[in-house]
Amino acid sequence: MHTLFCALGLEEYIRVSSYSNAKEIWDKLEVTHEGTSQVKKFKVGILTLNYETFKMKLEEDIMAMSDRFTIIINGLKTYGKIYPNEEFVRKIL
Numbered sequence: 001m002h003t004l005f006c007a008l009g010l011e012e013y014i015r016v017s018s019y020s021n022a023k024e025i026w027d028k029l030e031v032t033h034e035g036t037s038q039v040k041k042f043k044v045g046i047l048t049l050n051y052e053t054f055k056m057k058l059e060e061d062i063m064a065m066s067d068r069f070t071i072i073i074n075g076l077k078t079y080g081k082i083y084p085n086e087e088f089v090r091k092i093l
Contacts, residue, residue, distance in 0.1 A: 001025060040079060047075045051083075054091060066092075 001022045005013060008029075015032070016025045034040060050072050056065045069092065076082070 004029075044076070044079045044081055047072055047079070048081065051076060051091070 004022060004025050005017070008016070012029065012032075016028050019025045019028065035043065054069060054072065060068075069088075073083075073088065
């Protein structure tokens, strides 16, 4: 518990300081930062839709498009949905 408390900022510490064991603290932090399983499924669905419908916007330059694409891909990886690199290249082209 001490290690978790040391790693937290003041706001998060206040949120979990009343819990009596490390498991309760961890579970609260997990739900706070990642959401419930239902929220995770919803986020994966949104990211997947953003990936599948990805196109360059008219006012966007190559760098902004690449950054936006990277954010989508990293979000999908965070939730365990990984596409092959060949598909990324095909999508960008």
